[in-house]
Amino acid sequence: MTIRVWDYLAEYAAERADLLDAVDTVFRSGQLVLGASVRGFEAEYAAWHGAAHCVGVDNGTNAVTLALQALGIRPGDEVVTVSNTAAPTVLAIDAAGAVPVFVDVCPDMYLMDTAQLAAAVTGRTRALLPVHLYGQCVDMAPLRAVADAHGLAVLEDCAQAHGARHHGRLAGTLGDAAAFSFYPTKVLGTYGDGGAVLTSDAEVDAALRQLRYYGMRERYYVVRTPGHNSRLDELHAEILRRKLRRLDRYIAARRAAARRYEQALAGSGLVLPATAPGNDHVYYVYVVRHPERDRILRLLEERYDIALNISYPWPVHTMSGFAHLGYGRGALPVTEALAGEIFSLPMYPSLPRGVQDKVIGALLDVLGGL
Numbered sequence: 001m002t003i004r005v006w007d008y009l010a011e012y013a014a015e016r017a018d019l020l021d022a023v024d025t026v027f028r029s030g031q032l033v034l035g036a037s038v039r040g041f042e043a044e045y046a047a048w049h050g051a052a053h054c055v056g057v058d059n060g061t062n063a064v065t066l067a068l069q070a071l072g073i074r075p076g077d078e079v080v081t082v083s084n085t086a087a088p089t090v091l092a093i094d095a096a097g098a099v100p101v102f103v104d105v106c107p108d109m110y111l112m113d114t115a116q117l118a119a120a121v122t123g124r125t126r127a128l129l130p131v132h133l134y135g136q137c138v139d140m141a142p143l144r145a146v147a148d149a150h151g152l153a154v155l156e157d158c159a160q161a162h163g164a165r166h167h168g169r170l171a172g173t174l175g176d177a178a179a180f181s182f183y184p185t186k187v188l189g190t191y192g193d194g195g196a197v198l199t200s201d202a203e204v205d206a207a208l209r210q211l212r213y214y215g216m217r218e219r220y221y222v223v224r225t226p227g228h229n230s231r232l233d234e235l236h237a238e239i240l241r242r243k244l245r246r247l248d249r250y251i252a253a254r255r256a257a258a259r260r261y262e263q264a265l266a267g268s269g270l271v272l273p274a275t276a277p278g279n280d281h282v283y284y285v286y287v288v289r290h291p292e293r294d295r296i297l298r299l300l301e302e303r304y305d306i307a308l309n310i311s312y313p314w315p316v317h318t319m320s321g322f323a324h325l326g327y328g329r330g331a332l333p334v335t336e337a338l339a340g341e342i343f344s345l346p347m348y349p350s351l352p353r354g355v356q357d358k359v360i361g362a363l364l365d366v367l368g369g370l
Contacts, residue, residue: 003346003355005285005309006185010350015242019191022238034213034231037238042196044244049170051198053205056232057212060159060181063195064092066230067177068127070197070207071153073098077126081157082112083317083327084335085131089157090316092179093129100325101125102317104332109276110134110287110342113334114142121146127153132161132171134311135187135254135284136275140166140174155179158198162187163251165280172198182240185348187254187284188247190236253349254283257356261286261345264360269367285311286347293341296366304362309344 012019026037038056046054057063073079075097081089083102093100103116112130128147130138147154154175158164161171162180172178182194197208207224210217215227243250258281262272271289275281290296293310300306315335317327329336346359 001305003304003306003359005307005344005346006348007346007350008184008348010352011348014350015246018242019239022242023235026234026238029234032234035234037234037241038232041232041237041241041244044241045196046198048244048247049172049198051173052200053198053202055197055199055205055208055212056237057195057197057208057230058232059193059230060179060183060195061088061092061095062212062228062230063179063181063197064089064129064155064157065095066208066211066228067155067179067197067199067204068093068096068098068129069211069226070199070204071127071155071177073126073153076124078122078124079127079129079155080117080120080125081129082131082133082335083315083332084110084312084338085133085157085316086159086312087316087319087321089129089131089159090322098126099124100316100322102325102327102332104334105338107334107337108274109136110338111136111276112138112143114139114146117143117146118149121150121152125150125152127155129155129157130175131157131159132164134160134273134287135282136164136279137161137166137171137174139276139278144174153177159183159186160284161282162284163247164282167278173200176201177204182236187250187282188240188243190239190243192233192236194232194236194240196232250349251282253351254347255281257347257351258283258286260353260356261360265363268364269370270363283347285309285344287311287342287344289338289341290343290367291341292370293343295370296363297343299366299369300362303366304358306359306362308346310339310342311344313339315339 042054156178159181177199212230
């Protein structure tokens, strides 16, 4: 069988009884939309973070869009973020009617270069959107300093950082609001799409609850536009409640797998992940770097049936769908260099030791022959 970067079947086999009980709990409840499971998950996820409010939505992309709108971002406002991210981060800004503005990333951690933020702020800037990428957090102190100096909202994109900490504080508690994805591959993922927004601002919370439900304050009566149909499903909420209880265990398993990679691949020629000072990494993906990346991937697949992933092969600002933003090749040199060299190794909590050993052995063989 082909070895891939993610697989859920072993985890499902181990948790099957609990997950099927979650399904049965919802189906027997008599309420399939915005019921006890969503309310329970929202309360538990907020409490897990020490936040005041959690609003469940249908996916991580809409979590960003609705959060921006709840924070008061309007069409034509500028939102500063990065191009080294999954395209949905930027699509969500566009969906809110705002204009994405990019800064480059640091060459060692691949995270937003906060030293570039001040120069990116204009009279139209209304928010900063740091992406906590691959499982660790952006350096938030200088980012908050820029935000405070210019009166900007801070929305954290935490889609890849469930449980990550920055100087002891959890990702999702470092800004004015935080958007999460519960796509199946995530550190906390369900068996389909799902998302949430955390905030400790009561007004933002109230706005989010209206925005996700057609802009309604009560049934059938719209009080604000735009309104969305962006509710977290009861079924996914109940699954997430069960999996939230195991989140610390998932993170510990990811960190153990990362340590095995680090020990086995030290000195191999790969640039291994670095953890920024003050960060506790959760290793959503294990991203390595090599100038002959494409050749390595081809040989791994041809010789060993190992199909690895690139996160991400095309910087957002170079995609034709974002050509209207006016960024050409060379605009973000670090981001563009990374796109030609980075790739991800298998990383998930139930990753079998034998599979990881095969990947390590194959990598060492291929690298030794370059």
